[in-house]
Structure formats: structure tokens, C-alpha cells
Amino acid sequence: MKVGVIGVQGDVEEHVVAMRRALAAFGLHGEVVSIRRSGIVPSCDALVIPGGESTTLSRLMLKEGIFPEVLEAAERDVPILGTCAGMVLLAKEGNEEVAKTGQKLLGLIDAKVERNAFGRQRESFEVALSIPAFGPEPFNAVFIRAPCYVSVGAGVEVLAKLEAEKTLKITKRECIVAARQENVVAVAFHPELTNDLRLHRYFLSLI
Numbered sequence: 001m002k003v004g005v006i007g008v009q010g011d012v013e014e015h016v017v018a019m020r021r022a023l024a025a026f027g028l029h030g031e032v033v034s035i036r037r038s039g040i041v042p043s044c045d046a047l048v049i050p051g052g053e054s055t056t057l058s059r060l061m062l063k064e065g066i067f068p069e070v071l072e073a074a075e076r077d078v079p080i081l082g083t084c085a086g087m088v089l090l091a092k093e094g095n096e097e098v099a100k101t102g103q104k105l106l107g108l109i110d111a112k113v114e115r116n117a118f119g120r121q122r123e124s125f126e127v128a129l130s131i132p133a134f135g136p137e138p139f140n141a142v143f144i145r146a147p148c149y150v151s152v153g154a155g156v157e158v159l160a161k162l163e164a165e166k167t168l169k170i171t172k173r174e175c176i177v178a179a180r181q182e183n184v185v186a187v188a189f190h191p192e193l194t195n196d197l198r199l200h201r202y203f204l205s206l207i
């Protein structure tokens with residue numbers, strides 16, 4: 001098995017290390033590679049789009065010819081995990097901030113994304129997040145200038161939401177922080193920064 005982490009920008013190395021740890025923990029044989037140019041995505045069995053700066057990520061993925069390869073992989077049902085900036089890129093539609101930057105989205109999840117959804121006060125925070133698909137224990141979720149999905153289509157499974165009272169800026173709207181559409185999974189937090197491997201287990205089970 002070969003897992004590719006899109007490596008043009010962002011916290012790539014953390015994802016490579018976390019994914020290698022997950023493969024070892026689950027007794028899976030395989031390699032984890034960082035992808036900086038075209039030609040590698042087609043040989044991968046699963047892909048990760050890391051956190052970083054979604055405008056830069058999008059621009060570099062287009063420049064390197066990786067962007068269309070990811071779309072093509074999705075058509076072949078290759079599992080794709082996007083975290084934070086990766087979650088932004090997976091969405092179909094963005095808020096005004098996304099429109100302003102003109103960043104191109106992959107559109108693999110029928111969702112509307114709000115970039116930097118939590119405002120200045122809560123640029124980074126941790127929450128014991130309930131994700132029923134991972135079991136009863138909450139997931140220690142680290143959010144760093146995170147996005148959220150404010151609406152999703154009927155084909156999207158919501159895996160976790162933040163409760164309104166737990167955030168400063170979001171008060172009444174939907175604040176979806178983990179979602180899945182077929183083999184594409186998006187989370188607003190950074191699973192590569194904590195030791196909990198349940199998201200990796202969930203994701204790798206899609207292969």
C-alpha cells in the first residue's frame with residue numbers, strides 16, 4: 001500500500017510521520033511518500049492533503065499538475081483525507097473570503113466552507129470532540145486557524161460538529177468540523193499533532 005501526502009506546502013512531515021505510525025500500529029505494510037510533483041498521485045492507494053495555507057496549496061498543486069491528478073484519483077474512489085487547509089480545498093463552495101482570493105477548490109465534498117471560521121480570539125484551541133463514528137471516547141481535537149463547513153448536501157455524512165457555545169464567533173450557524181462524502185474525508189482539526197490514531201484507522205479502513 002502507498003499513501004501519498006501532498007507535500008507542496010504545509011505540515012507535510014507531521015502527516016508523513018503520523019501516517020507511518022498508524023501503518024505500523026495497525027500492522028499494515030506500506031510506504032508513505034511526500035508528493036511535490038506530478039506523476040506520483042496515480043500510484044497512490046490513499047492521499048492526504050495537509051493543513052497549511054489553502055490559497056498557496058491550491059496554487060502550487062495547480063502549478064505542479066497535482067490538482068487534476070487528485071481529481072482523477074477521486075474518480076477512481078481513492079480515499080482522500082483533507083485536514084484544515086485540506087478541508088477547505090475539498091469543499092465545493094466557499095464563503096466571501098474564499099471568493100475574494102479566487103482560490104480554486106477541488107469540490108470533492110458537497111459543502112460550503114468558511115475559512116478561518118473562529119476569528120482572532122480562538123485562532124488555536126483544543127476541544128474534546130465527540131465523533132461517534134470513532135467510538136464513545138472524545139477525540140482531542142487541535143484547531144489552528146481552522147475552517148468549518150457551514151452547510152452540506154444530502155450525500156455528505158456529518159461526523160462531528162462543534163457546539164455553538166464552545167466557540168466565540170460561531171453562535172447559531174452549523175459548524176461542521178468533520179465530514180465524509182463517499183471516500184473523501186475532511187476534518188477541520190489536526191490529527192497529525194496528537195497521538196490518537198482513530199481517525200487514521202477510520203480513514204485507512206476505506207482503502
Ligand code: GLN
Binds near residue numbers: 051052085116
Ligand atoms: N487558515 C488556513 C487556510 O484557510 C488553514 C489553517 C491550517 O491549515 N492550519 O488556508
